[in-house]
Amino acid sequence: MENYRESFSLYRQLVSFGNGRQGLLGIVGQPHDTQFYPDQKSGGYYKQLFIDQVGILDNKKLRNPPNDATCQNCKGHFLGNRPKIDHQNDLKIGTYLEQHFMQFMNEQFNLRSWPFVCERADTERLNMPDFKITDTETGSIVLYFEFKCIFKPFIMVGRKIDNTHxxxxxxTLDGDDKLNKQKQLVYHNGIKDKTVYIYWYDIPCVKGVFWQFCDYVFDYRARAETYSRVRQDGDYRSGRQVGHVDKIYLPLHQMKHFQELLFYLEKNLCVSHR
Known part of the structure; x- marks a missing residue:
C-alpha cells in the first residue's frame, strides 16, 4: 500500500484548502490540540494504526492504543469536556464541512481534467445519499455518497463493545430505522453498486478520509453489535425525538483510503469514455 502516502498527502491538502485550518477551527466546536493538523506524527499513527492493520478480520489482533502523550491528552480533553448535544449547531457545522469537501473534490477533478462534478443529490427524499458525482460529458452519475465527520473518539467504546478500541x-453511524430506509431506497433505485459512505476522520491520533461501499455497511449492520447511547435533552425538540441514539461503529481497518476513492473514480472515467 505505498499509495497510502498519497492518501495522507490528500488529507493534508483537504485541511489546507480554502480558508484552511483556521477556517475549519472557526466553525468546529471543541477542537483538540491536533485538530486539522496532520503532521509527521499523525502520519506515523496513520501507518501503524490503519495501513499496517488493513484487512484484519479478528479484532483481537488489533494493536492496543499506544497510550502515549497523545492518548493522555485525548482522554483529558474529551473525558473532561462533554458538551450538551445541539443538533441545530451540528447541522450548521455539517453544512460548512460538506461544502468544504465538495469544493475540494471539484478542485481535484479540475486539476486532473476529469469531467466530473460533485454536488448535492436528491434533497427531497432525505434518506437518499447526501451527494452525487456526475460525469458532465455523459450525464451519468458515477457515485453517490453519504458523508460523515468524526472529530471525537469514542474513548470508552472498549468497555461497551468487546475487542474494540x-x-x-x-x-459512528445511526443504526436504526434511518439506515433501514436508506438501504431500501438505495436498492429500490438500483444504485447499491455505486453508493458509498465517506468519513472525514480527524481524532488526535488517526486522521484521513476513509470510505466503504454501502453493501459492506449494510452487511456489517446486520451482524454488528449496536450501542444505544444515553439520551440527552438535545435529542428532543418540542417533545419529539430528533436525535438518533442507536449506533454502530464501522471498523477503521476494514475501510478504504482516500487515494482509493480517486482510483475508483478514474476507473469509471476510463470505462465510460472508451
Whole structure:
C-alpha cells in the first residue's frame, strides 16, 4: 500500500484548502490540540494504526492504543469536556464541512481534467445519499455518497463493545430505522453498486478520509453489535425525538483510503469514455 502516502498527502491538502485550518477551527466546536493538523506524527499513527492493520478480520489482533502523550491528552480533553448535544449547531457545522469537501473534490477533478462534478443529490427524499458525482460529458452519475465527520473518539467504546478500541471503532453511524430506509431506497433505485459512505476522520491520533461501499455497511449492520447511547435533552425538540441514539461503529481497518476513492473514480472515467 505505498499509495497510502498519497492518501495522507490528500488529507493534508483537504485541511489546507480554502480558508484552511483556521477556517475549519472557526466553525468546529471543541477542537483538540491536533485538530486539522496532520503532521509527521499523525502520519506515523496513520501507518501503524490503519495501513499496517488493513484487512484484519479478528479484532483481537488489533494493536492496543499506544497510550502515549497523545492518548493522555485525548482522554483529558474529551473525558473532561462533554458538551450538551445541539443538533441545530451540528447541522450548521455539517453544512460548512460538506461544502468544504465538495469544493475540494471539484478542485481535484479540475486539476486532473476529469469531467466530473460533485454536488448535492436528491434533497427531497432525505434518506437518499447526501451527494452525487456526475460525469458532465455523459450525464451519468458515477457515485453517490453519504458523508460523515468524526472529530471525537469514542474513548470508552472498549468497555461497551468487546475487542474494540477508541482509534479503530469511532466511525459512528445511526443504526436504526434511518439506515433501514436508506438501504431500501438505495436498492429500490438500483444504485447499491455505486453508493458509498465517506468519513472525514480527524481524532488526535488517526486522521484521513476513509470510505466503504454501502453493501459492506449494510452487511456489517446486520451482524454488528449496536450501542444505544444515553439520551440527552438535545435529542428532543418540542417533545419529539430528533436525535438518533442507536449506533454502530464501522471498523477503521476494514475501510478504504482516500487515494482509493480517486482510483475508483478514474476507473469509471476510463470505462465510460472508451
Amino acid at each position: 477508541c482509534y479503530s471503532h469511532s466511525m
